[in-house]
Amino acid sequence: MPLRTRIKICGLTQEADVDAAVEAGADAIGLVFYPRSPRYVTLQRAEALTRRLAPFMTPVGLFVNADEETVRAACDAIPHLVLQFHGDETPQACEQYGRPYLRAARMTAEFDLLHFAARYASAQALLLDAHVEGYGGGGKAFDWSLIPPSVPRPVVLSGGLTPANVIGGILQVRPWAVDVSSGVESARGIKDAVAIRRFCEAVREADARDASAGA
Numbered sequence: 676m677p678l679r680t681r682i683k684i685c686g687l688t689q690e691a692d693v694d695a696a697v698e699a700g701a702d703a704i705g706l707v708f709y710p711r712s713p714r715y716v717t718l719q720r721a722e723a724l725t726r727r728l729a730p731f732m733t734p735v736g737l738f739v740n741a742d743e744e745t746v747r748a749a750c751d752a753i754p755h756l757v758l759q760f761h762g763d764e765t766p767q768a769c770e771q772y773g774r775p776y777l778r779a780a781r782m783t784a785e786f787d788l789l790h791f792a793a794r795y796a797s798a799q800a801l802l803l804d805a806h807v808e809g810y811g812g813g814g815k816a817f818d819w820s821l822i823p824p825s826v827p828r829p830v831v832l833s834g835g836l837t838p839a840n841v842i843g844g845i846l847q848v849r850p851w852a853v854d855v856s857s858g859v860e861s862a863r864g865i866k867d868a869v870a871i872r873r874f875c876e877a878v879r880e881a882d883a884r885d886a887s888a889g890a
């Protein structure tokens with residue numbers, strides 16, 4: 676387990692959401708460039724939102740089977756954008772932008788995560804999500820015991836995380852980072868500043884428990 680579990684808050688659509696993520700000490704924010712999502716943002720909105728980030732915070736652009744032109748436009752507009760591919764993109768499609776990328780895996784009992792990790796060897800991390808209709812953002816957790824003991828890439832635990840269950844997720848999976856969207860919303864696409872703060876506090880609590888267990 677890393678000394679500090681990194682936190683990504685995904686699906687931000689408003690300035691107040693970004694301010695809440697900054698205040699709570701999140702490491703990254705996710706901007707959803709998937710037009711079918713209730714959290715979709717235009718490139719213009721995304722640029723405005725990223726201007727409010729604190730130093731060292733990472734903007735992550737989420738794509739689902741987007742065309743090359745869309746991804747390139749986002750990379751050009753937001754210089755330090757890390758990419759998150761949440762659809763059926765091949766390794767070659769993910770790599771072609773020369774940017775660090777997270778590859779989402781949709782976990783089921785039949786899914787071979789180790790094979791997937793080998794296929795996406797160029798991914799900076801694997802983001803493990805539940806298998807939901809519509810590719811993701813469904814607020815559904817998966818069975819964390821499906822994750823093999825040693826995944827050969829950093830793991831971002833995702834899917835149905837909330838301030839209430841994230842401590843259990845961190846202590847069981849020991850991921851590099853956690854990623855939340857629905858679990859810190861007051862309505863679909865609208866973040867709740869209090870829930871964002873509670874989520875980040877819960878992550879710190881998990882890290883503190885783990886440190887004291889190992890001391």
Ligand SMILES: O=C(O)c1ccccc1N[C@@H]1O[C@H](COP(=O)(O)O)[C@@H](O)[C@H]1O
Nearest residue numbers: 685712810811812814834835855856857
């Ligand atoms: O947020 C969306 O609408 C979305 C759409 C398509 C693919 C992924 C999407 N969201 C990502 O899914 C995971 C899990 O989200 P949740 O916490 O269960 O709501 C996360 O990375 C979201 O950003």
